[in-house]
Every structure is written in structure tokens, then in C-alpha cells.
Amino acid sequence: MKKTPILLMLLALLILAAFSIYPVFNAFRLSLFDMGLLQREVTFVGLKNYSVLLSDPLFYNSLKATLLFAGGSVAIQYFLGLFLATLLSTQDLKGIRFFRSSFILPYTLSELVVALVWLHIYDSNFGVLNGFVNALGVPVQRWLFDWAMPAVIVANCWWGSTFSMLLLESAMKGIPAELYEAAKVDGASGLQQFFKITLPSLHYVSMLNLIMITLLTINAFGIVFVLTFGGPQNATDVIGMYMWRNAFRFMDLGYGATLAVVIFIFNIIITLLYIRVFGKETLKGSVSK
Amino acid sequence: MKKVVHFMVVLLAGLLFTAGLFAAGEKEAKVAEGVTIKVINQERWAPYVEKAVEKWNAANPDKKVVLDQLVLGYPQLRQKIATAAAGGMAPDFSLIDSVWVAEFANAGFLMPLDEIDPTWVENDYNKDFYPVFVEGDSFDGQPYGIHSQTDMALIWYRKDWFSSEGIKAPETWEELVRAVQHFQQPQVRRKYGMGEYAFAFPAGLKAAETVTYQLTPFIWSNGGDVFRNNTVVLNSSTTVAAIKLLSDFVNMYKAVSPECIAYEWNTALKLMGTGQVALSVGGSYEGSMIKEAAGWDDATFREKVGFVPIPAGPNGEQATTAGGMAYAIYRQSKNPELALEILKLTTGPELMYEFCASTGQNPPRISVVNKLDQQKDWLLVETSDMLYNARVRPIIPEYAKVSEQLQRMVENAVSGKATPEEAVAEAAKNISVITGLPLK
Known part of the structure; x- marks a missing residue:
């Protein structure tokens, strides 16, 4: 019987290797070639694609845009998620099911649907947001022109904050009630309880949450694609968008793969950075639990 | 465990056998039906x-x-x-x-x-x-x-408003500028219930190919081109003048929204259909969409909207792109x-x-155009007249990349990121690198 779990895990590993590990290696292999879907010849060019990348101003622009997009999105998603999770964890809150369902609703929609909804909201001539803003006496705004980056961040957060909320709320539910009761007896205020009990207890889940939402945001593409297509003036041309343009619009598989490899390396670096910032003990602590 | 493994092997074999039978049957059926x-x-x-x-x-x-x-x-x-x-x-x-x-x-x-x-x-x-x-x-x-079908780039204009203001449809750049300036006047815009700007065209990467399709004729209409005799000839005074004209509509005459660089491919036609603008650059395929946005029937559309090819610049003739x-x-x-x-x-x-x-x-067939009903298919009959003078976009294997350079050129100039001279020079240089063709 002991063999069954091993066999099942091997099967899972096989599937993982076929659909996740192989593509990563293949992307690295492709990045060493001058290769296009509509190109007759495939030429080995070594690290040339990487040297082109390092002298490509649009690549640096995409890095800057990604940093802003990911930075803004992660900060808002984490703190908004934490705020909503805290509210939902409040005991004896009336209508908690309604609120939880409402907060979860955006996450049930696909990224494309979310993007299309926000495209209609932001439309400067026919959009709902300008109708609302106008009713308040504020001049009509060109959301996807003057406020392009904040606009895509807001749309992304509207969709993604639920993930943080769910993760943090479930972790909060696991904190023993006795801790809060003891703190109350000691005269700790609600705020003190939050900072001294809740937050430290969320250390591990926060790290996981931050890693997940950062990676999801860096790899995000659909919302930017639909809302701004990387514009105006490349202001929202995040690295996923730039990779898509090269790999699928220009069919330049070699350069597209080079960008994919760079994104992969960034993802690893970011994960390691988070682990370093939160401390390796966080991981060990979670294992020992 | 053995039982489970046996069961799975038998199940798999059964599935494969059944699938094989179905596939063979399907193949045989198709052979019997034809090729x-x-x-x-x-x-x-x-x-x-x-x-x-x-x-x-x-x-x-x-x-x-x-x-x-x-x-x-x-x-x-x-x-x-x-x-x-x-x-x-x-x-x-x-x-x-x-x-x-x-x-x-x-x-x-x-x-x-x-x-x-x-x-x-x-x-x-x-x-x-x-x-x-x-x-x-x-x-x-x-x-x-x-x-299988075709369409042409053109300028839609409000025939009823032009007629009421005593302005004729623009055939030259000068007439286009005059018409746009006239309709940009606040009292004229108020009179017709227009929006903040009188004219609309897409001018950024977001509208993608629509920009190349609709705005390249401005270059042709002044005698410019992207390629000629296997040479990149984009960087010329004629192209610069065309790009400057587009930039001026936004930055000097303030008659086109700066937001045009963030327009979708169909924003200009929606503005035209909802009466927000008096003129818009578009394509003949937009006729039905404008009608739909406006809620007009065909007769009303014909009465209210007219079209002209892209007007002639000082060094060229009226021009249009044929796509499809x-x-x-x-x-x-x-x-x-x-x-x-x-x-x-x-x-x-x-x-x-x-x-x-x-x-x-x-x-795209001459015989089919000749067969069209002059009354029922009036828009197709009238727009088809432009086909003899229409041109196609560059026929090159690197078209996708070249097209993006043309879009960037327009976006950079219209947004003010670069002067028309700089935007054109940069696009020409990049197109030369992409295609390997020399610069003139």
C-alpha cells in the first residue's frame, strides 16, 4: 500500500514535468535561437537575444511599467485583502455571508470579462465612471489616457484582492480565540490585539500571499491587453504584454522566449527576496507546525 | 492494489479499443462521402x-x-x-x-x-x-x-451639417483644415450638439492596424511613401508634412482629442455615429456600424453622412487604402x-x-461591382469608385513590424513625444533595420 502514494505522486510529477518544467527548459532553448513561426530557417545565435534585450529601450520601459504595475497592485491587494479579511473575521457581524459573497464575486469572473467590464466603465465618452464623476460636478476624465497606470492597477486590484482576502481570512480563523480572550483580560485594545496577535500570526500566510499575488501580477497580461494595449506611449507596456507582442504578434519566438526566461528568473528572484525579507524561519516555522 | 491496477489497465484498453473503432468508422465514412x-x-x-x-x-x-x-x-x-x-x-x-x-x-x-x-x-x-x-x-x-471582399480608407463627414454651413466636402488638406477649424468653433459645436472636438481619428498602438490602414493614405496623398524601388523612402519632407498635419489637428488646432492615441479601433466611428464629431477618418466597412451607433435607417444615413477619399496634400492627389x-x-x-x-x-x-x-x-471583382443595385447598394457603388485609385499597404514579409513602426511614428508625433521630423526619421531608421533595405 505504501507504493500507491508514490505512484500517484510520480504521475503528478509527470504531468507537472510535461506542462510546466519542459516548457521552461524549452523556452530557454528557444531563447538561444533566431527562430520565428514564419521564418524558413532556424539559426543558433547563442546569447545574442540576451544582448539584444539588454540594449532594447522598450525592454527597460517594460521593466519600469511592470515595477509600477506590480508594486501598486501588490500593495493595494494585500492591504485591501487584509482590511476586508479583518472585517469579515469580526465576530457577530450582521450580513457577513452577503458581504463575503459580494467580495468573492469579482474573483469568479475571468480576467477577460473583468477587463471588458472596466473598459466600459473607463470609456471617456460613453463610460459609467464619467457619468458618475460628471454628476458630482467633476470634469470628465480621460481615464485610460491621463490615468492609464492607476486605471489598470485599480481594475487588477478589483479582481485580485479577493484572493488575498480569502487567504488571510482563513488564516485569521485559525488563530486560537483564547489568545484574544487573554489579551482582553490584560486590557489590550482592539488595535493592540490586531498588531500583537493577528498580524504576527499571519506571518507565514502573508509571505505566501505576497509571493502569489506578486507573481500573478507580474505574469498578468489580459487586463493590460484589453484596457490599454500597453499604451499610451508605452506607459503600461508591462513585460508580459511586451513578450506577447514579440512572440505572438511578430511571431519572433526566439526573442519572445528570451523575455519569458527573464520573467521566469525575475519570478524566482522575487520569491527568494520575499523569503529573505520574511526570514527563513517563517518557512521552517510553517513546516514544524 | 493489484485489483485497482488490473481494473485501470482493462478500462484503458477498453477505451482505446472503442476510440479506435470510432475513428476507423469515421474515416471509412468520410472516404465513402468524398475528399x-x-x-x-x-x-x-x-x-x-x-x-x-x-x-x-x-x-x-x-x-x-x-x-x-x-x-x-x-x-x-x-x-x-x-x-x-x-x-x-x-x-x-x-x-x-x-x-x-x-x-x-x-x-x-x-x-x-x-x-x-x-x-x-x-x-x-x-x-x-x-x-x-x-x-x-x-x-x-x-x-x-x-x-473575398474589400474596404477603403476615407473621411466620413456630416453632409447635413456641411450643407447647412455652406461648406463643401474637403478635397484638399487646406479644405480639410478649414472645415475642421470651422466645426471646432464653440458656437458651431453647440449648434449641432457636438462634443469637445470636431474631428476624430485613431492615432496610437491601441488601435493597431487601423492606424496604418487609415492614416497611411495621408502620406500617399502628399506624394510620400514608405518604400520605393527596394529603398526606405519614408523620411521625406512629404511624409513629415503629412505627420505634421495629423499632429497639428491635435496640438495646434485642438480639433482632435489628445486621447486619440489611446482610441480603440472603433472609437472614432462611435463618435461619428453619436454626433460627437463632424468628421472622422475611417473605413468604408464602418458604414453599417455608424448607422447602428446613430440608430439611423439607410435613407437617413445617406441623407446625413457623406464620405470622401483622404484629401490631396500640396504635393499629391486624393488617396485611399484598399484592404480586406x-x-x-x-x-x-x-x-x-x-x-x-x-x-x-x-x-x-x-x-x-x-x-x-x-x-x-x-x-473586389469589377463584374460584381457592375451588378450592384444603384439604389439598394448605393454605398458600395459609390465607394467602389475609389478602388481604381486605391493603394495597398507595403507588400513585405516583415509587414507586422513595419506597421507597428508606422503606428509608433504617428503616436509619437501626435502625442508630442517627438517632433514630426524626429518621429519620421526614427521610424524610417527602424524600418530600414527591420527590413534590411537601405535608407534614402
Whole structure:
């Protein structure tokens, strides 16, 4: 019987290797070639694609845009998620099911649907947001022109904050009630309880949450694609968008793969950075639990 | 554990056996029915290929065709056919944007039509299709694409407002500037309930190919071009003047919203349809969409909206782009002759007329244009007049990258990121690097 779990895990590993590990290696292999879907010849060019990348101003622009997009999105998603999770964890809150369902609703929609909804909201001539803003006496705004980056961040957060909320709320539910009761007896205020009990207890889940939402945001593409297509003036041309343009619009598989490899390396670096910032003990602590 | 493994092995074997039986049965059935022709198409076009196959089968009961048609949206089309062809799984023929023909032909994926049936090419294709399509669907002197419909870049204007203001439709840049300035005046905008700007066109990467399609004629209309005699000739005073004109509409005359660089491909037509602007740069395919946005019937639309080709600059003539979708046969096709026979019917006068009349698209065949109803199909009849002077976008394998450079050039100049001179010079330099062609 002991063999069954091993066999099942091997099967899972096989599937993982076929659909996740192989593509990563293949992307690295492709990045060493001058290769296009509509190109007759495939030429080995070594690290040339990487040297082109390092002298490509649009690549640096995409890095800057990604940093802003990911930075803004992660900060808002984490703190908004934490705020909503805290509210939902409040005991004896009336209508908690309604609120939880409402907060979860955006996450049930696909990224494309979310993007299309926000495209209609932001439309400067026919959009709902300008109708609302106008009713308040504020001049009509060109959301996807003057406020392009904040606009895509807001749309992304509207969709993604639920993930943080769910993760943090479930972790909060696991904190023993006795801790809060003891703190109350000691005269700790609600705020003190939050900072001294809740937050430290969320250390591990926060790290996981931050890693997940950062990676999801860096790899995000659909919302930017639909809302701004990387514009105006490349202001929202995040690295996923730039990779898509090269790999699928220009069919330049070699350069597209080079960008994919760079994104992969960034993802690893970011994960390691988070682990370093939160401390390796966080991981060990979670294992020992 | 053993029982579970045995059960799974038997289940798997059973599934494989059943699937094999079904596959064999299906294959046998298809062989009995006829030859399978694989097609990749778009929704609006697909029924007409079905009709062509029905016609073929009725006329050739001994050589029946079984149609295996994959229907996709435009955004997936290019990637799907490229992936299929690169993977050796190309269909017999597919719908293809005419600007992709050179790219796919250069990759060796397409079969020249004169290699399949030179007589048809000589007697029908070369004679009945407008010369602009015979040229535009050819690469290295050989024809590869058969246009199914076409459209032209133009300027829509509010005929009723122009008439009431005593202004004639613009035929030159000067007249265009005057008309735009007139309608930009606050009292005129108020009079017609217009928005903040009188004129609209898309000018950024977000509108993608629409920008190249609609704004390249401004370069042609002043005698400029992107390529000439295998040389990049974009960086010229004529192009700079054209780009400066577009930039001036935004930055000097303040008659076009700066937001035009973030417009979708259809924002300008929506502004036109909702009466927000008096003029917009567009394409003949937008007629039905403007009608829909405005809620007009055909007669009202005809009464209120007029169109002109892109007006002539000081150094050129009125100009327009001819675009549209074509069909192409793949080298990997096992039955290229049969595929061409089906396409002869699909793009033949009878089905082309039916398709164009029902979808409001311009026919690329001269004989079909001559058959159009002057009253019912008035828009197609009138816009088709422009086809003899229409031009196609650059026919080069690197078109996608070149097109993006042209879009960037417009976006950079209109947004004020670069002067028209700088934007044009940079685009020309980049296009030279992309294509390997020398700069003039």
C-alpha cells in the first residue's frame, strides 16, 4: 500500500514535468535561437537575444511599467485583502455571508470579462465612471489616457484582492480565540490585539500571499491587453504584454522566449527576496507546525 | 492494489479499443462521402464556403467534397494559421488578411495560384479583380491570395451639417483644415450638439492596424511613401508634412482629442455615429456600424453622412487604402486543385455578390461591382469608385513590424513625444533595420 502514494505522486510529477518544467527548459532553448513561426530557417545565435534585450529601450520601459504595475497592485491587494479579511473575521457581524459573497464575486469572473467590464466603465465618452464623476460636478476624465497606470492597477486590484482576502481570512480563523480572550483580560485594545496577535500570526500566510499575488501580477497580461494595449506611449507596456507582442504578434519566438526566461528568473528572484525579507524561519516555522 | 491496477489497465484498453473503432468508422465514412477539404475561416465568411461546397457537390456528384471548416475570430486567425502551417498541419485553404499574404508566401507556406491553374489566373483573376488586388495579393510576381471582399480608407463627414454651413466636402488638406477649424468653433459645436472636438481619428498602438490602414493614405496623398524601388523612402519632407498635419489637428488646432492615441479601433466611428464629431477618418466597412451607433435607417444615413477619399496634400492627389480579407491555398494542401475549385465558387461573382450585398462589404471583382443595385447598394457603388485609385499597404514579409513602426511614428508625433521630423526619421531608421533595405 505504501507504493500507491508514490505512484500517484510520480504521475503528478509527470504531468507537472510535461506542462510546466519542459516548457521552461524549452523556452530557454528557444531563447538561444533566431527562430520565428514564419521564418524558413532556424539559426543558433547563442546569447545574442540576451544582448539584444539588454540594449532594447522598450525592454527597460517594460521593466519600469511592470515595477509600477506590480508594486501598486501588490500593495493595494494585500492591504485591501487584509482590511476586508479583518472585517469579515469580526465576530457577530450582521450580513457577513452577503458581504463575503459580494467580495468573492469579482474573483469568479475571468480576467477577460473583468477587463471588458472596466473598459466600459473607463470609456471617456460613453463610460459609467464619467457619468458618475460628471454628476458630482467633476470634469470628465480621460481615464485610460491621463490615468492609464492607476486605471489598470485599480481594475487588477478589483479582481485580485479577493484572493488575498480569502487567504488571510482563513488564516485569521485559525488563530486560537483564547489568545484574544487573554489579551482582553490584560486590557489590550482592539488595535493592540490586531498588531500583537493577528498580524504576527499571519506571518507565514502573508509571505505566501505576497509571493502569489506578486507573481500573478507580474505574469498578468489580459487586463493590460484589453484596457490599454500597453499604451499610451508605452506607459503600461508591462513585460508580459511586451513578450506577447514579440512572440505572438511578430511571431519572433526566439526573442519572445528570451523575455519569458527573464520573467521566469525575475519570478524566482522575487520569491527568494520575499523569503529573505520574511526570514527563513517563517518557512521552517510553517513546516514544524 | 493489484485489483485497482488490473481494473485501470482493462478500462484503458477498453477505451482505446472503442476510440479506435470510432475513428476507423469515421474515416471509412468520410472516404465513402468524398475528399475532405480543411478550411480555417471566420464566422461571416464560413457560410459562403459551405454554399460553394454544396454547389460543387451538386455539380460533381462523382467528386464530392467533405468540408472540415474551423471557424475562428479575427484575433486568433493569424496565430492559428501560422501555428498550423509551422507544425505541418496547414488547412487546404484559409481566410487571411491581405496584409499577411507576403509574410506567409515568403515563409513558403502558400502555393501560387498560377502554379495550380494558370488559365484561370490569366482569364478570370487578372481580368475581373481590380488591379490593386492582383498587385496586393501577389508576392515576388506570383499571385497568392484571392480577395473575398474589400474596404477603403476615407473621411466620413456630416453632409447635413456641411450643407447647412455652406461648406463643401474637403478635397484638399487646406479644405480639410478649414472645415475642421470651422466645426471646432464653440458656437458651431453647440449648434449641432457636438462634443469637445470636431474631428476624430485613431492615432496610437491601441488601435493597431487601423492606424496604418487609415492614416497611411495621408502620406500617399502628399506624394510620400514608405518604400520605393527596394529603398526606405519614408523620411521625406512629404511624409513629415503629412505627420505634421495629423499632429497639428491635435496640438495646434485642438480639433482632435489628445486621447486619440489611446482610441480603440472603433472609437472614432462611435463618435461619428453619436454626433460627437463632424468628421472622422475611417473605413468604408464602418458604414453599417455608424448607422447602428446613430440608430439611423439607410435613407437617413445617406441623407446625413457623406464620405470622401483622404484629401490631396500640396504635393499629391486624393488617396485611399484598399484592404480586406483574401483566401490563400497552402503548400501542405493535399488537394490544391480541388481547393482552388471551391475557392473559384466562393469568390466567384454569384456568391461574392451575395456575400457583399448581405454584409455591406465592397466587392473586389469589377463584374460584381457592375451588378450592384444603384439604389439598394448605393454605398458600395459609390465607394467602389475609389478602388481604381486605391493603394495597398507595403507588400513585405516583415509587414507586422513595419506597421507597428508606422503606428509608433504617428503616436509619437501626435502625442508630442517627438517632433514630426524626429518621429519620421526614427521610424524610417527602424524600418530600414527591420527590413534590411537601405535608407534614402
